[in-house]
Amino acid sequence: MNIVLFGPPAAGKGTQAKRLVELFSMIQLSTGEMLRAVRATGSEMGKKVASIIDRGDLVSDEIVIGLVEERMDENGPNRGYIFDGFPRTVAQAEALDNMLQSRGTKIDAVIHLEVDEAKLTARVENRFKEEGRADDNLESFKVRLGRYSKETAPLLPYYEAQGKLKGIDGMKPIEKVGEGIEKVLRRLNG
Numbered sequence: 001m002n003i004v005l006f007g008p009p010a011a012g013k014g015t016q017a018k019r020l021v022e023l024f025s026m027i028q029l030s031t032g033e034m035l036r037a038v039r040a041t042g043s044e045m046g047k048k049v050a051s052i053i054d055r056g057d058l059v060s061d062e063i064v065i066g067l068v069e070e071r072m073d074e075n076g077p078n079r080g081y082i083f084d085g086f087p088r089t090v091a092q093a094e095a096l097d098n099m100l101q102s103r104g105t106k107i108d109a110v111i112h113l114e115v116d117e118a119k120l121t122a123r124v125e126n127r128f129k130e131e132g133r134a135d136d137n138l139e140s141f142k143v144r145l146g147r148y149s150k151e152t153a154p155l156l157p158y159y160e161a162q163g164k165l166k167g168i169d170g171m172k173p174i175e176k177v178g179e180g181i182e183k184v185l186r187r188l189n190g
């Protein structure tokens with residue numbers, strides 16, 4: 001079973017992905033975490049990626065798709081992936097469908113965490129205090145939300161058309177949201 005955790009920045013994708021790793025022994029593939037690791041190497045590519053992340057923009061499809069493919073090759077067969085923060089554009093979604101198809105598998109569900117803008121902003125302010133992520137400042141966050149509306153939200157009809165979209169109220173406490181996701185996955189597992 002492979003799923004996409006979908007939603008705007010600070011919707012709780014990473015938190016919920018980690019919970020599912022524990023419960024279902026799936027593998028979390030977070031492109032945000034992969035890119036922060038690339039950044040930490042301090043390489044030329046790392047510097048390029050850092051400036052894009054810090055202003056809240058999207059890293060190129062080519063780089064992100066390359067990182068995901070590399071990671072899938074390293075892992076080999078497994079209990080399934082939780083894609084967290086990927087795909088973020090239609091081109092990435094198409095590439096993901098192709099990568100999975102060529103490995104004899106597919107996306108089973110896309111979990112859409114629905115959270116309003118006021119709550120997202122409050123969460124990002126809080127996360128900045130706790131983790132100090134440079135892209136959690138209000139200015140970058142506005143850019144990230146803009147990117148989400150323009151480039152990422154069009155994936156909702158893409159996955160709706162495939163019958164894979166499952167909406168979850170992401171405004172509830174972490175545990176409640178987690179239980180909602182769990183229910184969807186248990187139903188899928190039959």
Ligand code: AMP
Nearest residue numbers: 031032052053057058059064085086088
């Ligand atoms: P995240 O941790 O998922 O919020 O990602 C942090 C930042 O990494 C984003 O604001 C983007 O700059 C970059 N990023 C993460 N995933 C992607 C992706 N799938 N496509 C493009 N950029 C990404």
